[in-house]
Amino acid sequence: NAGVTQTPKFQVLKTGQSMTLQCAQDMNHEYMSWYRQDPGMGLRLIHYSVGAGITDQGEVPNGYNVSRSTTEDFPLRLLSAAPSQTSVYFCASSYRDYADTQYFGPGTRLTVL
Amino acid sequence: AQSVTQLDSQVPVFEEAPVELRCNYSSSVSVYLFWYVQYPNQGLQLLLKYLSGSTLVKGINGFEAEFNKSQTSFHLRKPSVHISDTAEYFCAVLPYGDSSYKLIFGSGTRLLVRP
Numbered sequence: 001n002a003g004v005t006q007t008p009k010f011q012v013l014k015t016g017q018s019m020t021l022q023c024a025q026d027m028n029h030e031y032m033s034w035y036r037q038d039p040g041m042g043l044r045l046i047h048y049s050v051g052a053g054i055t056d057q058g059e060v061p062n063g064y065n066v067s068r069s070t071t072e073d074f075p076l077r078l079l080s081a082a083p084s085q086t087s088v089y090f091c092a093s094s095y096r097d098y099a100d101t102q103y104f105g106p107g108t109r110l111t112v113l
Numbered sequence: 114a115q116s117v118t119q120l121d122s123q124v125p126v127f128e129e130a131p132v133e134l135r136c137n138y139s140s141s142v143s144v145y146l147f148w149y150v151q152y153p154n155q156g157l158q159l160l161l162k163y164l165s166g167s168t169l170v171k172g173i174n175g176f177e178a179e180f181n182k183s184q185t186s187f188h189l190r191k192p193s194v195h196i197s198d199t200a201e202y203f204c205a206v207l208p209y210g211d212s213s214y215k216l217i218f219g220s221g222t223r224l225l226v227r228p
């Protein structure tokens with residue numbers, strides 16, 4: 001049981017490039033979320049999914065896309081990277097909803113030059 | 114709108130001393146309450162949560178928190194800290210009863226335990 005896995009661990013992009021951050025969980029959880037963590041701001045929700053085929057926007061969705069074709073995978077796409085997207089990105093999953101324990105991945109540290 | 118305030122950005126404390134990390138929230142609806150811990154270069158993990166019942170909640174690693182509805186607070190305490198408790202601690206609220214059913218995190222408190 002690997003829990004929540006994220007790849008890559010580190011990434012450097014140039015402004016305007018696109019990329020996909022991968023997230024997978026093997027716990028058969030329904031809820032999956034993407035957060036970004038910036039110094040002094042805690043975690044902010046980017047997008048979330050309550051099940052395969054269902055996604056919705058969080059607090060800071062602009063510049064990001066998601067899809068959920070399977071229960072296990074929830075990739076986050078940066079369409080055209082900007083320096084303001086330099087951050088640490090965490091994927092999390094929980095069994096049914098946010099009242100359940102959220103399990104976090106180890107994070108992806110992204111730098112946009 | 115809901116919000117979470119962690120007034121202390123950093124709390125230094127000596128090993129074996131007690132500690133309290135403060136969390137206050139603002140919400141127009143009822144909330145569930147959580148404390149998560151983030152060790153260096155890791156993701157967050159749940160310390161404890163309050164959903165209902167006793168307002169004193171015990172969590173992992175000897176931590177506990179008390180929900181005070183009148184003061185809208187959920188402070189985290191430990192009677193004797195260890196070096197290994199050095200980490201960042203996040204308070205979070207989950208409002209329920211309206212459409213904004215998503216976790217809202219505070220800005221975090223860095224606990225620094227010194228020998």
